[in-house]
Amino acid sequence: MSSLEDYYRLTRKLVQLAETWEKSKDQDQSIVQIEAILEDRQLLLKHIIAPNSEEEKQLSKKLLEEEKNLNEKLTTIRHQIGEELQAIRKKKTYNNKYMNSYNNISTDGFFYDKKK
Numbered sequence: 001m002s003s004l005e006d007y008y009r010l011t012r013k014l015v016q017l018a019e020t021w022e023k024s025k026d027q028d029q030s031i032v033q034i035e036a037i038l039e040d041r042q043l044l045l046k047h048i049i050a051p052n053s054e055e056e057k058q059l060s061k062k063l064l065e066e067e068k069n070l071n072e073k074l075t076t077i078r079h080q081i082g083e084e085l086q087a088i089r090k091k092k093t094y095n096n097k098y099m100n101s102y103n104n105i106s107t108d109g110f111f112y113d114k115k116k
Contacts, residue, residue: 003047008059010041011066018073022080034074 014037017030024030051057 002056003044003049004051004056004059004063007041007044007048008063008066010037010044011063011070013037014041015066015070015073018070018077021073021077 014034017034017037021027021030021034051060
């Protein structure tokens with residue numbers, strides 16, 4: 001198998017993982033798998049040469065389409081993870097404010113009556 005075919009195979013595998021990520025019970029494990037495949041693809045990318053035959057040119061075109069699809073899916077995953085982290089931070093902040101509500105008492109609104 002050529003490097004281009006291996007690269008295409010790994011790209012297809014990544015697309016499938018990205019499509020099933022949201023429904024996955026263990027999303028952390030899926031992210032680890034995605035990262036491992038991305039590293040393998042990065043290594044293969046160094047060995048890919050320009051396509052010579054007609055078959056390799058067609059595979060290159062398919063690969064470009066799959067890359068677009070993959071980029072969209074990975075961007076969606078990144079945004080979802082970002083939203084989840086933001087929600088967790090917000091929940092943590094609100095929880096801390098609730099639990100320590102009397103620690104940060106503002107004295108700006110108090111005044112002393114000088115009348116006797």
